[in-house]
Amino acid sequence: MISVHEKSKIMTGDEAAAYGAKLSKVKVVSAYPITPQTVIVEKIADMISNNEMDAKFIEVESEHSAMASIMASELTGVRSFTASSSQGILYMHEMLHWVAGLRLPALMSVVNRAIGPPWNIWADQSDTINQRDTGWMQIYCESNQEALDSIIFGYKIAENRNVLLPLMNMLDAFTLSHTSEPVTLRDEEISADYLGDLKLEFSVNTDRPMGYGSLVAPEGPFMEMKKDMRDSMYGARDVIKNETKKFNETFNATLPGLVENFMMEDADYALITMGAMSSTAKYTVRKLRREGKKVGLIRLFFYRPFPDEEILQAVRDLKGVGIVERSVSFGQMGALYEDVASSLFGRIDVPAKDYVVGIGGRDIRVEDYEKMFEGLLKENNGIEWVNTGGR
Amino acid sequence: MPTSIPRQELMEPGHTACAGCGAALAMRFVLKAMGPKTLVSIPASCWAVIPGNYPTTVLDVPLIYTPFAATGASISGLREGMDAQGKEEYNVVGFAGDGGTADIGLQSLSAAMERGHNVFYIMYDNEAYMNTGIQRSSSTPYGAWTTTTPVGKDRDYKREKKKVVADLMMAQGVPYVATASIAFPEDLVKKITVAKSIFGPKFIQILSPCPPGWYYNSADTVEVSKLAVESRIFPLYEFREGKFSLFKPSKVVPVSDYLKKQGRFAHLNDDEIKTIQEAVDERWNSLLKKEGE
């Protein structure tokens, strides 16, 4: 329910992301257009030229340059933002490692789109799943409200002085990016107050000239630097839990923290989902509950850091769990399955099945979710590609 | 005591450049001209390694290391970030080798220049990918031996002409473009000083000889650099707000004087040297014509 005291607007996910950047008072935006991210960038350019947003806009010539210029502007100590998708994310892969390795709390919105070849512009999370090793934190949004909120929230987590790792927030292509929903626009002053200014202790300073990203020998602290990244990402879990409470209180919001448990209290079977597909999954859970079936849904909000404890607690009493992933990883089980399995391995033994869905934007329907739950009853292991064949 | 170039050092000794490194001289001169309120962005290149290992830093100004292709984008981000904080008076300088400029970094360079940021891009040109072991770049001159254009039985030395990035920058209409040589530091300092007065993108290509890569005695770095200008194989020019001017050395030498001083050209026979001389003369004449326009 929308409170009558807050300003709410019908807007697409892309627009919501643009407002998120505006409310976070970013000072530099640098982006290269790629469908379906283009509206984020266009909306920001619009707001800047109408003096609704005070930021520098760099119209870069490639995504690699978008991330490189954001890296540099963050190093000067200003909050910076970019957005991309699919091929663009792949193109900037090298720079993603660089930004995380330099411990810069940049934020990027990603519209999840399939990876070519062949060309496909529709919803598919492979592009960001492919980046899970880069040191970037990852949020997958279910709604346009989350698309806006996760940017303000994302900067808060990223800029925490014990975290200092960048974050990307995801919107499914077209399903969120180009679909309109009511979104509450957070109050500008409250947002500015909540975030404050970026204070980067090691930003460039000609009074204390330093080298950023120089050569580190094997016996130098290279390994320790990488371990520090790992430790910071691990420690971010607690920061996320604490900040979620504060964010929800400050903004009267409903961010779920690391994970959302939906109708899980007495569930026998559950599915694990990420992103916009979760709405259809929840609808199906409610439908099956009305039919007397004891089912539930676990929705990951954060994928990195991976909420292993939360998953463990959610699935421990289940008779079976289905991991529903909208991405492809060749040569083994799906990425999300591997992350879940490693959380449970050696601790609890719950039958788990890997479902690959919606690749290249294929619709994930209520009947698909019903079949997935049925599948857990029959054969509760292995991997199944849902709604394929016969094309 | 008055010195012909600024006295202040903004570079420390103790770096790991080869003895006689032209690129080390280039950095030293550039920083003297820029002054202490300067940020330097360096991609993968000799200069990414010259400062040595963490936690050592060699410059008395902030040094931002980036991946290979990123210099143009990095200086754009540094500029906008500094300007967003009202620090417009700081110089933002990209300092990249010929590999990171003519090849892998060409796209981001061209774009940064086109967007018009108030930045410097300095290309230190040692005419090959020296840091990774002397492999050819598009800036390697015709006739040169490199590890990927080895002479061998087939005489596979570099057959392609040198792609002169400064020429491309002029064609793109960059407000200030110049070539320079570490043998003439007063000229280089003057060019940077003039360029500082121009608001917009500025590109300077500095010929920086490399003792191991060009195969000459390290003591001759300045001499080789001087011969490059006197033989006209590396003309010094300035392109300032649409106007082109060419430096005409009072002493002109045959290009063979320059080539014979370097082992990377030792395999060339008289016919090949003649070809090079003809190409040098042709280019020189076309630059004279350009000046006349």
Added chain:
Amino acid sequence: MVLAPVANVPSANIKTSSWRDSKPVIDYDKCTRCGICWKFCPDVAIDLVASQDLHAPNERFAKLEAPVINYDHCKGCGICATECPFDAIEMVREEAIE
């Protein structure tokens, strides 16, 4: 606080003297204090120092700041010896290290 790859120790602590096999020696009786050697040293290993104690061709030159080689950082490249217009710098072979 995090362990970021930010380097902040000046390199002057790193001695590169062991790199060279010959070192430049200035004959101050010939040195006119022109400063060309200082100008062309890639290793910033020549300092211009006010010194009345050093030899000079005559009194006038003695008043000027003289170049002094910093042997902690000289790599023995020989550029200074090549560029000196007065042949005042000689490259002298270092003794072999036992």
